[in-house]
Amino acid sequence: MTSTAPLRTPGHQALLAAAREEFAERGYGGASIRDIAQRAAVSLAALYHYYGSKQELLYALLDEGMDVYDQISLQALGRTGDDPAERLEALVEALVRFRCGPRGSSQLELTEFRSLSPEQHAALRTRQAVATGRFREVIADGVGSGIFRTPEPDDARRAIIAACNAIAQWWRPDGSIQPHDLIERYSDLALTIVEYRPRALRRRAR
Amino acid sequence: MTSTAPLRTPGHQALLAAAREEFAERGYGGASIRDIAQRAAVSLAALYHYYGSKQELLYALLDEGMDVYDQISLQALGRTGDDPAERLEALVEALVRFRCGPRGSSQLELTEFRSLSPEQHAALRTRQAVATGRFREVIADGVGSGIFRTPEPDDARRAIIAACNAIAQWWRPDGSIQPHDLIERYSDLALTIVEYRPRALRRRAR
Amino acid sequence: MTSTAPLRTPGHQALLAAAREEFAERGYGGASIRDIAQRAAVSLAALYHYYGSKQELLYALLDEGMDVYDQISLQALGRTGDDPAERLEALVEALVRFRCGPRGSSQLELTEFRSLSPEQHAALRTRQAVATGRFREVIADGVGSGIFRTPEPDDARRAIIAACNAIAQWWRPDGSIQPHDLIERYSDLALTIVEYRPRALRRRAR
Amino acid sequence: MTSTAPLRTPGHQALLAAAREEFAERGYGGASIRDIAQRAAVSLAALYHYYGSKQELLYALLDEGMDVYDQISLQALGRTGDDPAERLEALVEALVRFRCGPRGSSQLELTEFRSLSPEQHAALRTRQAVATGRFREVIADGVGSGIFRTPEPDDARRAIIAACNAIAQWWRPDGSIQPHDLIERYSDLALTIVEYRPRALRRRAR
DNA sequence: GATGAATGAGGATTCATTCAT
DNA sequence: GATGAATGAATCCTCATTCAT
Numbered sequence: 082m083t084s085t086a087p088l089r090t091p092g093h094q095a096l097l098a099a100a101r102e103e104f105a106e107r108g109y110g111g112a113s114i115r116d117i118a119q120r121a122a123v124s125l126a127a128l129y130h131y132y133g134s135k136q137e138l139l140y141a142l143l144d145e146g147m148d149v150y151d152q153i154s155l156q157a158l159g160r161t162g163d164d165p166a167e168r169l170e171a172l173v174e175a176l177v178r179f180r181c182g183p184r185g186s187s188q189l190e191l192t193e194f195r196s197l198s199p200e201q202h203a204a205l206r207t208r209q210a211v212a213t214g215r216f217r218e219v220i221a222d223g224v225g226s227g228i229f230r231t232p233e234p235d236d237a238r239r240a241i242i243a244a245c246n247a248i249a250q251w252w253r254p255d256g257s258i259q260p261h262d263l264i265e266r267y268s269d270l271a272l273t274i275v276e277y278r279p280r281a282l283r284r285r286a287r
Numbered sequence: 288m289t290s291t292a293p294l295r296t297p298g299h300q301a302l303l304a305a306a307r308e309e310f311a312e313r314g315y316g317g318a319s320i321r322d323i324a325q326r327a328a329v330s331l332a333a334l335y336h337y338y339g340s341k342q343e344l345l346y347a348l349l350d351e352g353m354d355v356y357d358q359i360s361l362q363a364l365g366r367t368g369d370d371p372a373e374r375l376e377a378l379v380e381a382l383v384r385f386r387c388g389p390r391g392s393s394q395l396e397l398t399e400f401r402s403l404s405p406e407q408h409a410a411l412r413t414r415q416a417v418a419t420g421r422f423r424e425v426i427a428d429g430v431g432s433g434i435f436r437t438p439e440p441d442d443a444r445r446a447i448i449a450a451c452n453a454i455a456q457w458w459r460p461d462g463s464i465q466p467h468d469l470i471e472r473y474s475d476l477a478l479t480i481v482e483y484r485p486r487a488l489r490r491r492a493r
Numbered sequence: 494m495t496s497t498a499p500l501r502t503p504g505h506q507a508l509l510a511a512a513r514e515e516f517a518e519r520g521y522g523g524a525s526i527r528d529i530a531q532r533a534a535v536s537l538a539a540l541y542h543y544y545g546s547k548q549e550l551l552y553a554l555l556d557e558g559m560d561v562y563d564q565i566s567l568q569a570l571g572r573t574g575d576d577p578a579e580r581l582e583a584l585v586e587a588l589v590r591f592r593c594g595p596r597g598s599s600q601l602e603l604t605e606f607r608s609l610s611p612e613q614h615a616a617l618r619t620r621q622a623v624a625t626g627r628f629r630e631v632i633a634d635g636v637g638s639g640i641f642r643t644p645e646p647d648d649a650r651r652a653i654i655a656a657c658n659a660i661a662q663w664w665r666p667d668g669s670i671q672p673h674d675l676i677e678r679y680s681d682l683a684l685t686i687v688e689y690r691p692r693a694l695r696r697r698a699r
Numbered sequence: 700m701t702s703t704a705p706l707r708t709p710g711h712q713a714l715l716a717a718a719r720e721e722f723a724e725r726g727y728g729g730a731s732i733r734d735i736a737q738r739a740a741v742s743l744a745a746l747y748h749y750y751g752s753k754q755e756l757l758y759a760l761l762d763e764g765m766d767v768y769d770q771i772s773l774q775a776l777g778r779t780g781d782d783p784a785e786r787l788e789a790l791v792e793a794l795v796r797f798r799c800g801p802r803g804s805s806q807l808e809l810t811e812f813r814s815l816s817p818e819q820h821a822a823l824r825t826r827q828a829v830a831t832g833r834f835r836e837v838i839a840d841g842v843g844s845g846i847f848r849t850p851e852p853d854d855a856r857r858a859i860i861a862a863c864n865a866i867a868q869w870w871r872p873d874g875s876i877q878p879h880d881l882i883e884r885y886s887d888l889a890l891t892i893v894e895y896r897p898r899a900l901r902r903r904a905r
Numbered sequence: 906g907a908t909g910a911a912t913g914a915g916g917a918t919t920c921a922t923t924c925a926t
Numbered sequence: 927g928a929t930g931a932a933t934g935a936a937t938c939c940t941c942a943t944t945c946a947t
Binding site: 920 | 928930931932933934935936938939941943944945946
Binding site: 518519520521522523524600603604605607608643644645648649651652654655656658659662663678679681682685686688 | 729
């Protein structure tokens with residue numbers, strides 16, 4: 082389930098956290114690897130012991146984010162039955178949760194793919210496609226069974242994901258809105274977007 | 288309508304275009320001001336004659352983008368009547384059009400605000416708030432008159448804008464999808480998101 | 494008496510004043526010709542209309558200082574008779590006065606000769622030698638007539654000049670010490686340095 | 700005795716020497732840090748490894764000069780007894796020696812303080828005040844015990860120091876005058892300036 | 906007579922990275 | 927395994943100066 086990711090020693094974690102902050106604040110190109118090492122309270126040479134280059138550090142960061150997102154998503158799906166609406170809600174919950182967490186609150190994934198090597202880029206695109214595929218599949222299911230009436234499932238999917246991603250732009254953990262609220266509101270929003278119409282007789286259990 | 292923006296000599300335009308490309312490709316921090324000058328076929332010192340710093344160049348870029356977006360939006364609104372649905376469609380059309388154009392195809396606005404000075408940041412935030420306000424107002428109108436049934440107008444607005452913004456991430460001008468198609472699809476999507484229910488008797492003119 | 498110096502239009506004077514301040518504050522190498530023009534409220538191109546280069550501006554500055562110093566010195570000498578003590582006092586008065594004035598309060602002459610071209614350097618060295626020669630001559634007179642007992646007239650001369658020059662390092666025009674006081678104290682000091690012993694019988698007129 | 704100054708590795712010393720020469724020749728503002736590195740046969744990045752900035756290099760230079768001067772002065776004083784005349788001679792000897800040495804032959808201290816940060820400026824001013832204070836104290840002693848008759852001890856002190864400092868302007872190590880000669884002549888000069896009158900009966904030992 | 910635009914060279918500094926220890 | 931020292935290349939930017947207008 083998790084990829085063959087870099088080891089997870091404390092040193093690794095401290096560096097990833099520091100890098101995430103620096104990259105988020107200054108962008109990949111604007112971040113200094115010296116500052117990252119300093120923020121992680123690690124010597125510069127030690128950083129290079131863990132990660133061979135700035136690029137590799139970025140890759141590890143994005144890859145680890147994917148690990149976490151995958152894990153959350155699969156856990157959420159695991160708690161549901163077969164109902165596409167229920168499953169879509171689970172996926173939205175996972176994405177909202179991710180975007181409210183430390184790894185999703187930056188939007189590195191949306192812009193800093195360009196800074197990866199072609200191989201790294203391809204690897205993450207693949208993982209991203211898997212994640213997108215989970216939405217695609219669920220929506221296709223709903224459309225197939227007639228409970229999602231949207232005429233443009235691709236647009237619907239992209240809109241749902243974009244809306245959830247955008248949470249990181251405006252939501253703040255110290256504000257009055259709880260992640261729990263967001264999950265409910267964005268689940269509803271997602272069902273609206275796919276134009277969910279529950280079957281008349283067989284009531285859907287909440 | 289347009290702000291008191293920097294002058295628009297050919298030199299300015301060439302530099303803004305070059306900077307947009309470089310910033311989009313490498314990010315603000317990763318872009319080299321030398322490369323920008325070279326790409327614009329302008330001497331490095333000439334660049335500094337036009338723009339006092341890299342930061343100022345970024346600001347001019349974002350500010351000019353705002354000019355264009357404002358202009359498109361107001362033109363679109365000018366062609367409509369009072370109906371909130373019609374006006375929302377106009378705003379979506381403007382945003383989609385902007386995102387399909389050269390100035391909106393990068394997503395500098397979403398990430399590189401961090402690279403501005405506090406003053407520049409504030410100035411653009413204000414302009415952005417105006418643009419957002421146009422959506423907010425139209426949606427509030429629709430909700431007030433009962434034709435937009437969404438219980439969460441703020442989420443609806445953010446979702447519509449995020450969905451349109453995301454177009455720049457996947458849509459390519461040389462693909463098979465025309466902007467015209469996108470405008471229609473995203474107008475529908477927006478009306479879906481605000482849960483538009485036209486009045487029964489008074490038919491809305493298209 | 495005055496050299497074939499650059500013309501003295503208001504523009505010239507404003508530029509010289511601005512340059513003197515900038516050079517004094519930042520040194521020749523550290524001063525920006527742009528800042529000088531700005532401080533003088535003159536366009537950059539106008540500056541180049543008056544002075545062909547930064548170096549020429551420095552030269553004009555030092556040369557004009559020499560003009561002023563020569564003038565003060567000769568005026569002071571003109572008010573004296575033949576007595577070497579009296580004449581030395583006049584030269585000290587002139588130098589103190591110069592060092593308390595705007596042109597002498599910086600110490601450009603002591604360090605920025607290095608920034609001149611060889612020709613400029615030589616020209617000013619010559620003028621400086623003339624000024625030094627006035628001291629030398631007076632002291633030689635006093636030694637020759639037995640009223641200056643110093644065994645080292647060269648050291649005495651250098652010490653007197655160095656002491657007067659140093660005034661610019663610590664004296665401030667807005668302090669409590671008046672130039673008049675300095676003149677008296679440094680005249681006495683100079684006579685002490687040359688070991689002045691007035692003749693017993695023929696009283697020296699003040 | 701020496702301050703907690705920067706380390707004294709060969710690299711440091713080579714850089715300080717190179718910087719001293721460059722600063723002396725071109726002034727702080729006119730000196731190029733590239734040229735300094737080159738003159739010291741050190742890579743530019745290595746220079747920055749040793750000294751964080753051009754300014755810091757200047758500070759280290761001036762500070763180290765102070766170290767040396769303090770050391771010479773205290774050694775010279777250590778060889779004397781209590782007699783103010785003897786002690787003044789020791790201080791003059793130290794200053795002359797310093798001004799004839801490599802660290803005193805430039806006059807950076809007199810002009811390039813302006814190029815320091817306020818903090819650096821203050822630190823060196825303090826050290827300079829200590830050095831000046833040694834003269835002040837000795838002269839005050841002599842005045843107090845009646846063997847220095849000068850009515851203006853402050854002017855006398857400044858004149859002595861200025862005269863010694865000026866040595867660096869005209870004396871050349873390859874000329875015919877030996878430092879030994881200068882020390883004797885300037886000691887005499889200093890005693891002349893303070894108007895030294897030895898006590899009649901108790902002869903002062905040389 | 907005066908200027909705004911333009912420039913090539915060079916400014917100080919920081920970069921990601923390597924390597925001997 | 928871990929690090930301080932060292933580096934070449936590149937960074938953004940400013941310099942004194944010129945020239946067409």
